[in-house]
Amino acid sequence: xxxxxxxxxxxxxxxxxxxxxxxxxxxxxxxxxxxxxxxxxxxxxxxxxxxxxxxxxxxxxxxxxxxxxxxxxxxxxxxxxxxxxxxxxxxxxxxxxxxxxxxxxxxxxxxxxxxxxxxxxxxxxxxxxxxxxxxxxxxxxxxxxxxxxxxxxxxxxxxxxxxxxxxxxxxxxxxxxxxxxxxxxxxxxxxxxxxxxxxxxxxxxxxxxxxxxxxxxxxxxxxxxxxxxxxxxxxxxxxxxxxxxxxxxxxxxxxxxxxxxxxxxxxxxxxxxxxxxxxxxxxxxxxxxxxxxxxxxxxxxxxxxxxxxxxxxxxxxxxxxxxxxxxxxxxxxxxxxxxxxxxxxxxxxxxxxxxxxxxxxxxxxxxxxxxxxxxxxxxxxxxxxxxxxxxxxxxxxxxxxxxxxxx
Amino acid sequence: xxxxxxxxxxxxxxxxxxxxxxxxxxxxxxxxxxxxxxxxxxxxxxxxxxxxxxxxxxxxxxxxxxxxxxxxxxxxxxxxxxxxxxxxxxxxxxxxxxxxxxxxxxxxxxxxxxxxxxxxxxxxxxxxxxxxxxxxxxxxxxxxxxxxxxxxxxxxxxxxxxxxxxxxxxxxxxxxxxxxxxxxxxxxxxxxxxxxxxxxxxxxxxxxxxxxx
Amino acid sequence: xxxxxxxxxxxxxxxxxxxxxxxxxxxxxxxxxxxxxxxxxxxxxxxxxxxxxxxxxxxxxxxxxxxxxxxxxxxxxxxxxxxxxxxxxxxxxxxxxxxxxxxxxxxxxxxxxxxxxxxxxxxxxxxxxxxxxxxxxxxxxxxxxxxxxxxxxxxxxxxxxxxxxxxxxxxxxxxxxxxxxx
Amino acid sequence: xxxxxxxxxxxxxxxxxxxxxxxxxxxxxxxxxxxxxxxxxxxxxxxxxxxxxxxxxxxxxxxxxxxxxxxxxxxxxxxxxxxxxxxxxxxxxxxxxxxxxxxx
Numbered sequence: 001x002x003x004x005x006x007x008x009x010x011x012x013x014x015x016x017x018x019x020x021x022x023x024x025x026x027x028x029x030x031x032x033x034x035x036x037x038x039x040x041x042x043x044x045x046x047x048x049x050x051x052x053x054x055x056x057x058x059x060x061x062x063x064x065x066x067x068x069x070x071x072x073x074x075x076x077x078x079x080x081x082x083x084x085x086x087x088x089x090x091x092x093x094x095x096x097x098x099x100x101x102x103x104x105x106x107x108x109x110x111x112x113x114x115x116x117x118x119x120x121x122x123x124x125x126x127x128x129x130x131x132x133x134x135x136x137x138x139x140x141x142x143x144x145x146x147x148x149x150x151x152x153x154x155x156x157x158x159x160x161x162x163x164x165x166x167x168x169x170x171x172x173x174x175x176x177x178x179x180x181x182x183x184x185x186x187x188x189x190x191x192x193x194x195x196x197x198x199x200x201x202x203x204x205x206x207x208x209x210x211x212x213x214x215x216x217x218x219x220x221x222x223x224x225x226x227x228x229x230x231x232x233x234x235x236x237x238x239x240x241x242x243x244x245x246x247x248x249x250x251x252x253x254x255x256x257x258x259x260x261x262x263x264x265x266x267x268x269x270x271x272x273x274x275x276x277x278x279x280x281x282x283x284x285x286x287x288x289x290x291x292x293x294x295x296x297x298x299x300x301x302x303x304x305x306x307x308x309x310x311x312x313x314x315x316x317x318x319x320x321x322x323x324x325x326x327x328x329x330x331x332x333x334x335x336x337x338x339x340x341x342x343x344x345x346x347x348x349x350x351x352x353x354x355x356x357x358x359x360x361x362x363x364x365x366x367x368x369x370x371x372x373x374x375x376x377x378x379x380x381x382x383x384x385x386x387x388x389x390x391x392x393x394x395x396x397x398x399x400x401x402x403x404x405x406x407x
Numbered sequence: 408x409x410x411x412x413x414x415x416x417x418x419x420x421x422x423x424x425x426x427x428x429x430x431x432x433x434x435x436x437x438x439x440x441x442x443x444x445x446x447x448x449x450x451x452x453x454x455x456x457x458x459x460x461x462x463x464x465x466x467x468x469x470x471x472x473x474x475x476x477x478x479x480x481x482x483x484x485x486x487x488x489x490x491x492x493x494x495x496x497x498x499x500x501x502x503x504x505x506x507x508x509x510x511x512x513x514x515x516x517x518x519x520x521x522x523x524x525x526x527x528x529x530x531x532x533x534x535x536x537x538x539x540x541x542x543x544x545x546x547x548x549x550x551x552x553x554x555x556x557x558x559x560x561x562x563x564x565x566x567x568x569x570x571x572x573x574x575x576x577x578x579x580x581x582x583x584x585x586x587x588x589x590x591x592x593x594x595x596x597x598x599x600x601x602x603x604x605x606x607x608x609x610x611x612x613x614x615x616x617x618x619x620x
Numbered sequence: 621x622x623x624x625x626x627x628x629x630x631x632x633x634x635x636x637x638x639x640x641x642x643x644x645x646x647x648x649x650x651x652x653x654x655x656x657x658x659x660x661x662x663x664x665x666x667x668x669x670x671x672x673x674x675x676x677x678x679x680x681x682x683x684x685x686x687x688x689x690x691x692x693x694x695x696x697x698x699x700x701x702x703x704x705x706x707x708x709x710x711x712x713x714x715x716x717x718x719x720x721x722x723x724x725x726x727x728x729x730x731x732x733x734x735x736x737x738x739x740x741x742x743x744x745x746x747x748x749x750x751x752x753x754x755x756x757x758x759x760x761x762x763x764x765x766x767x768x769x770x771x772x773x774x775x776x777x778x779x780x781x782x783x784x785x786x787x788x789x790x791x792x793x794x795x796x797x798x799x800x801x802x
Numbered sequence: 803x804x805x806x807x808x809x810x811x812x813x814x815x816x817x818x819x820x821x822x823x824x825x826x827x828x829x830x831x832x833x834x835x836x837x838x839x840x841x842x843x844x845x846x847x848x849x850x851x852x853x854x855x856x857x858x859x860x861x862x863x864x865x866x867x868x869x870x871x872x873x874x875x876x877x878x879x880x881x882x883x884x885x886x887x888x889x890x891x892x893x894x895x896x897x898x899x900x901x902x903x904x905x906x
Contacts, residue, residue, distance in 0.1 A: 060426045065438050100650070132747045135673045142681030146653065149688055153646060165692065168685055175681075192670075192747050326422040327415065385411045625805055629813045636817055636840050640824030645832060652836045655817075659843050666810070666854040671846075671865045671872075678872050683839065683879045690832055690883040694890040706827045713826030721819040729811045745859060753862045754869075765873045772877030779884035 006122035006298070006305035035127045036117070043116050046313075047280045048078035053314075054321045061325035088269035093156055096266065100154035104263075105271045108147035108278035111140045115285035120194045122298045122306035133194040134186060137289055138179050141244070144282050145171045148253065148263050151275065155266035163262020166332065167246060167253035173339040174243035174250075178286075180347035181236040184229050184354040185293045198297030216301045223296035228373035229354035232381050234294040236347050238319075241290055243339070245283035248324035255329055287316040341392045342385075349384055353377040450562050453529035455509045456518055458551040465552040466501075470526035473502035477518035477527055485511035486518060507551060509535065510544040525569050531561050624665060632658035645691050653684045670747045810851030817844035829897055831889070835882045842875045 013034050020027040052067065052075060059066025067074035092101055117127035118137040130136055145168050152164015186192055189200040206218030224230030243250035253262040267275055291297060291312045300308030330338070356377055360369035429435040439446045456477075462468035473490040491503035518527050530553075537543030559566040635655030642648045656679040663672035707713075754762055821840030828834060846868045853864020893900070 057426065060429045061422045063425060063429055063435050063437065065436060065440070068440075130669060132669050132673050135670070135677070135747075139673045139676035139681065142677060145685055146650075146680065149685070150650070153688075165689075168689070172682070172685060190748075322419060322422065322426075325426075326418045382411065389411065622805055625809060629809075632813070632817060633820070636820040636824075639836055639840065640820060640828060640833065645830060648833055648836060652840065655840065656843065659847060662810075662813075662847060663850055665805075666850050668850045668854070668865050668868070671850060671868050674869060674872055675843075675846075678876050679839070679843070683876060686879055686883050687832055687836065690886050693887060694832075707829040710827035714823050717819050717823045717826060720822070721815060725815040725819070726812070729808065729815060732807070732811065745862065745865075749860060750862045750865050750869075753866055758866060761870065765870055769873060769877055772881050776880040776884035779881065780887045 003123040003305045005303055005307060006125055009122070009306065010124045039116060039121075039127050040113060043113070043281055043284060044277065046284060047277050048082070050280060050284075050314075050317060051078050051081070053318070054324070057318065057321045058325050061322070082273065085270055085273040090269040090271060091266075093266050096156045097154035100150050101266070102271075104147055104151035104154060105267070105274035105278065107150055108144060109274055109281070111143035111147070112278045112281040112285055115140045116281060116288065118194060119285065119288040119292060119309075120198050120297055121309050123304070125298075125306060126195060129195065130193075132192040134182065134192045134197065134289070134293070137194075137285070138175070138182070141282060141285060142171075142175060144244075144278075147278070151267070152263035155263070157266050159259040159261075160263050160265045162259050163253045163255075163265070166259075167263060170243055170246075170250065170252060170335060170339075173336055174240045174343075177236050177339060177343035177347040178240035178244055180344070181233040181240065181350060182289075182293055184233045184351050185224055187351065188224075188229075188354055188358060194292055194297075198292060198299065201296040202299050219296070219299040219304055220301055223299065224294045225296075227357065227370070228378045229350055229357050230294055232346075232350050232353065232378065234290070236343055236350065237290055237294060238316075240339075240343060241283075241286040242320065242323065243335070245286050245320075246279060247283060247320050249327040249329050250335060251329060252332060252335060283320070284313065284317070287313055287320070290316060337392060342388050345388060346381065346385060349381060353381060448531050448533075448561070450531075450564060452531045453514060453516060454533055455512050455514060455530055455535070455546075456507060456516075456527050456551075457530040457553050458505065458548070459526055459528055459555055459558055460552050461555055463554075465549070465554075469501055469552065470524045471502055471505065472500040472524055472526070473505075474523065476521045476523065480517045480521040482515060482517065483511045483513050485509070502548065505548040505551060506545055508545045525573055528558055528562070528565075528569075621665070625662070628658045628661045628665065631655075632662070646688065649684060649687045649691065652687075653680050656680050656684070667745060669745075670750055807851055807855040810847060814844040814847040814851065817841075817847070831886055831897075832883075835879065835886070838882075839875060839879065842871065842878075846871055 016034060017027055017030055020030050055077070056066040056074070067077040070076040070080045092098060114128075115137055118130070118133045118140070120126045120129075120133075126133075128136075148167040148171070149164045152160045152162075152167065155161075185197060189197040191197060191200070200222075201224055202222045203218040206214040209215065209218075225234050242248075246253050252258075254264060255262065259265075264272060264275055288309075291309060295312050295316070298305050298309040300311075353373070357369050357373045360372050425435065459470050460466075460468035461470065473488055475488050475490075478484075478486045478488045485508040487504065487506040487508075488502050489504040490498050491501050493499050514529070516529055519529055535544065555566070555570075558569075632655050635651045635653075635658060638651035639648045639655060642651065656675060660672045660675040660680075663669075663675055818841050821837045821844060824837035824840065825834050828837065849868050849871070850864050853859055853862075853867075856864070
């Protein structure tokens with residue numbers, strides 16, 4: 001059985017619930033706790049682990065060893081950081097909006113956690129199995145913007161306000177290519193239900209056939225990244241997700257060389273830790289929805305289920321860290337121009353490409369559709385991308401550059 | 408046809424190479440993990456000044472003559488000197504108090520440049536952290552005085568040069584002294600009118616250092 | 621169910637009430653966002669899942685942010701403290717609305733049949749059904765809405781960019797408020 | 803006692819009234835837009851409630867209508883706020899009672 005791990009987990013949940021079978025109210029409470037508590041705890045743990053991973057990875061990229069003092073390989077560093085954050089003084093600016101300054105971290109944390117709840121972590125491991133989970137996810141993740149604005153505005157600091165406004169502008173702009181690239185997937189899966197989207201990414205005639213080889217490949221080859229429109233969509237999605245999660249190279253709201261720490265400037269101590277955690281968990285949530293939409297969710301060759309989801313999530317995050325270690329920060333006008341003049345038209349074009357692929361698949365079968373999709377569809381996207389980048393170049397770049405000081 | 412994002416991929420390749428090679432190539436991970444192993448200090452490194460003495464006894468062999476040139480040259484004014492006096496209240500050529508506030512010192516080395524007696528030099532010790540934030544970094548005479556051997560240990564080349572210079576100076580002074588004595592003897596023989604050649608020997612001393620540089 | 625309803629109703633009324641009474645405009649916008657989210661909860665209670673999602677996405681995610689941006693781009697947040705929050709003759713307006721509520725709306729509501737033909741959670745409407753309805757019989761209206769949205773967007777851009785160079789030169793910001801309170 | 807249509811109708815009537823009071827009594831132009839949104843939302847709640855308690859909810863007329871209403875409300879908000887910006891640029895104030903003349 002392939003989904004052994006997930007089924008055991010679900011069974012464990014049922015077993016715990018069975019203790020409270022005679023008390024319906026208590027059973028409901030226990031059910032809710034079982035749905036939410038492990039999720040919250042595991043994602044907080046994942047956050048702690050990721051801070052370690054990020055520091056370590058960035059350090060290695062920059063030829064440093066990274067944290068290695070606390071615990072083995074510095075693995076206990078996040079705990080030390082947490083204790084430090086807890087013990088720090090909580091500073092609230094004198095003229096700040098006290099209530100909103102207090103509410104902003106909570107407001108960032110809540111949507112991040114709800115967003116995580118919409119992810120199908122495994123077969124049957126789905127905290128909020130709504131019928132329109134994916135659109136709900138995007139709706140909830142747009143609440144981040146409000147929290148960031150709240151943090152920026154309530155601090156009554158010009159850098160905070162600038163960071164907050166930058167964050168809002170950026171998140172609103174990149175939400176459009178994000179959702180548009182997801183639309184292609186939703187269109188092809190024919191459902192907004194996250195479980196059905198995952199199920200659509202396996203070759204249904206092969207999975208469950210009993211043949212080991214078919215079982216093995218049936219759960220891999222159906223992933224949306226392996227389809228032309230899915231591959232392009234994944235790239236657009238990933239770029240937009242980086243911006244949406246305020247990650248480098250789109251970390252303008254927190255650009256420390258320009259505006260100190262943006263909306264985080266006036267936060268200290270535990271509120272800062274919570275804001276930071278909220279940001280990471282919303283990044284997790286977006287990476288998770290990326291895994292669900294494009295990387296086959298919890299599908300995997302053997303032991304399909306939770307382990308595969310976790311593996312994919314962390315590898316996606318590792319790529320984010322890798323990008324952070326490589327690319328420099330964008331300028332504000334470049335950032336907005338990139339969203340509106342480049343990603344947005346390409347994401348729309350990608351929806352047409354998906355439709356074209358679907359039509360071919362219905363007419364002549366998968367093989368022809370794949371071939372034509374990769375050859376023509378992808379070529380069309382590439383051409384459009386080149387044309388757009390030519391169009392968007394400023395005239396000074398297009399003409400030969402003249403350097404005044406260099407002979 | 409240029410591929411979109413080729414530059415990004417190239418950059419990612421560079422960082423990936425950095426990442427993986429840092430695990431098995433020494434030159435990719437040059438970090439010295441400090442408390443366990445210490446970086447080898449370059450002999451030209453400098454941190455804060457210290458005072459030199461010759462011989463075994465720090466106070467007797469002290470080269471400093473409390474001329475306060477360094478005190479006046481110090482831009483952040485972190486040197487504080489009080490001249491010593493003997494029991495008759497007459498000034499003697501050594502400092503009673505010589506303090507350097509290393510929390511103020513900016514390691515400019517101007518005191519070293521200005522010192523005519525090669526008495527003050529830059530130290531390369533760097534583990535100076537201290538629990539007392541008021542007096543801990545204010546070094547007094549006893550803490551500042553270090554033997555010439557120590558100087559040879561930390562800055563061998565420079566110390567040798569200094570020693571040579573001092574030896575040359577001493578030899579020159581000796582030669583002059585001899586010449587003066589000879590002249591004195593000759594003068595005693597010839598009995599010239601007194602009070603004619605009095606100043607030259609004392610005036611000659613300061614420019615000599617400039618020449619040696 | 622009924623507890624959830626009363627809770628959400630309380631939040632909604634509170635949010636709306638605060639929105640129309642607070643002097644600080646940013647606070648008012650945040651309280652109206654509270655109202656929007658309570659309404660999204662009510663939609664979920666009524667099994668209109670998709671509408672709840674759209675409510676959050678459009679109202680909280682976009683309209684709220686748009687309002688905040690408009691506030692940030694216009695005056696100071698608290699306003700002139702010497703001027704009242706309410707307009708002149710606001711008592712009459714309030715009284716008229718209360719009269720409308722008590723005299724017209726509530727009697728009409730009390731006359732409608734309050735009995736629900738289908739009990740809650742008896743049916744399970746899916747988003748797919750909504751999509752099918754939207755695509756087949758009401759496709760024309762969808763197209764019209766799309767056209768309207770595009771036109772609205774362009775109109776908004778034109779109106780917001782608006783002022784020409786000459787106009788800008790004419791209205792030099794000489795006595796512009798100095799933003800004393802943020 | 804379960805939830806009935808009455809609950810939702812009375813709630814939406816109250817919310818609508820609150821929105822109307824705000825629109826009639828406040829002088830800040832953005833608050834007036836907010837009040838318009840409150841009224842529209844109250845109407846949407848009404849639509850959804852009627853749909854939920856209708857005899858054939860699977861026809862999906864309620865959500866459909868609400869969807870259109872939301873789309874129009876979004877357009878209205880965008881246009882309204884753009885007009886607010888234009889007004890502010892012209893009059894240097896958004897206090898409705900200070901804006902008296904249509905010309906210049």
